[in-house]
Amino acid sequence: MRHTFRETLSGLKRNVSMTIAVIVTMTVSLTLFGLSLMTFAEVDQVKGRWYDKIEISVFLCTADSAGTSDSGNCEPGQETSEVQRENIKKRLESNPDVETVYYESKQDAYDAYRETYADSPLLDSLTVDQMQDSFRVKLVDPQNYQGVVAEASSLPGVQKVLDLHQVLDPIFSVLNGLKWGTMGMAGLLLLAAMLQIGNTIRMSAFTRRREIGIMRLVGASNTYIMLPFLLEALFAALVAIVISGSALLSMYEFIVVRNAKLSIQSLAWITWGDAWTSVAGVALVGIVLSIVPTLITTRRYLRV
Structure with a gap:
């Protein structure tokens, strides 16, 4: 050598x-x-974890939603009630353009936030109560989203509907x-x-x-x-x-x-x-x- x-x-x-x-x-x-x-x-x-399986997010009301520029169908000082939440879920699941509906609770949103922003200095600035629960919707055909967005936007208890693909x-x-x-x-x-x-x-x-x-x-x-x-x-x-x-x-x-x-x-x-x-x-x-x-x-x- x-x-x-x-x-x-x-x-x-x-x-x-x-x-x-x-x-x-x-x-x-x-x-x-x-x-x-x-x-x-x-x-x-x-x-x-959601992008590849979700086309639309339906965000529900919180106690602070009413009075904002995008308050949607929220009542002042009222979160989305359980009855409203179930009605939203049923209406989404019954829509022929919807393939799957995922519900993300405030705790789920908080856990996802802590996992995604684990290294952020503002990690502990939010609590579970400050999070917003939502329905995540996967469509049969992503191009046919207008009808689902229009229907979800009109339902009581819905603050806003976001088409994630248009944003991302x-x-x-x-x-x-x-x-x-x-x-x-x-x-x-x-x-x-x-x-x-x-x-x-x-x-x-x-x-x-x-x-x-x-x-x-x-x-x-x-x-x-x-x-x-x-x-x-x-x-x-x-x-x-x-x-x-x-x-x-x-x-x-x-x-x-x-x-x-x-x-x-x-x-x-x-x-x-x-x-x-x-x-x-x-x-x-x-x-x-x-x-x-x-x-x-x-x-x-x-x-x-």
Whole structure:
């Protein structure tokens, strides 16, 4: 192994400029790839547990609903009564355009709030009594929502009806464009890094062709000859992974934790677990990115 490490160090010194170029290219591409993974996680986080199965939310009255600009069918100082709640549920379930009706109590809404905004500094600012219960409605055909919205809006005890897709779709269109755009740029840079690694290994093999020939003559195995080149590529990849991972964690800390979460507290944000998962994905891709082109190049160019 001493000879292998000596050859690896010699190769790194001999191709220091190419090694630095590989590290820079891999760092940028892996950072973009990690950002795309974090964006994917953020989109899933914002969608939450209801988005994929709910088209309409029917919010019921609270004691403070009447007198506001969107008080709906609420009576002053009165919450939706049990009779009204049952009537709303029956009317929704009997509508042919409705597939399923979910009831979310104040406690359910409070539990969901604490789960979604676990890292928010305002987590303890709301109580169960301040939450609003609602019916969440899944439609047979999401395009046929007007009739359901009109009927629900006219029922006693209903404060407002919200079509979630109208509110969320523009946001998700932007986020989806951002995540796929980032992933596309990351993919192109990863391809460039892979080609650059292959060229670096090819140049390194060419400069050591005499030593390779001697090792062939004395019966050295392909693995023994290939190992120094593989370690060179892995060294560049590990440096790029460390820099990229540090950049991703720093961006999460300074951009998301210290700014975004405080500025936009109504939005659910990714957690440290999602950030570390993205770093793990970057590490895996970085290692594969260094090994695959090295194996392909050495098999082709180490024949003497």
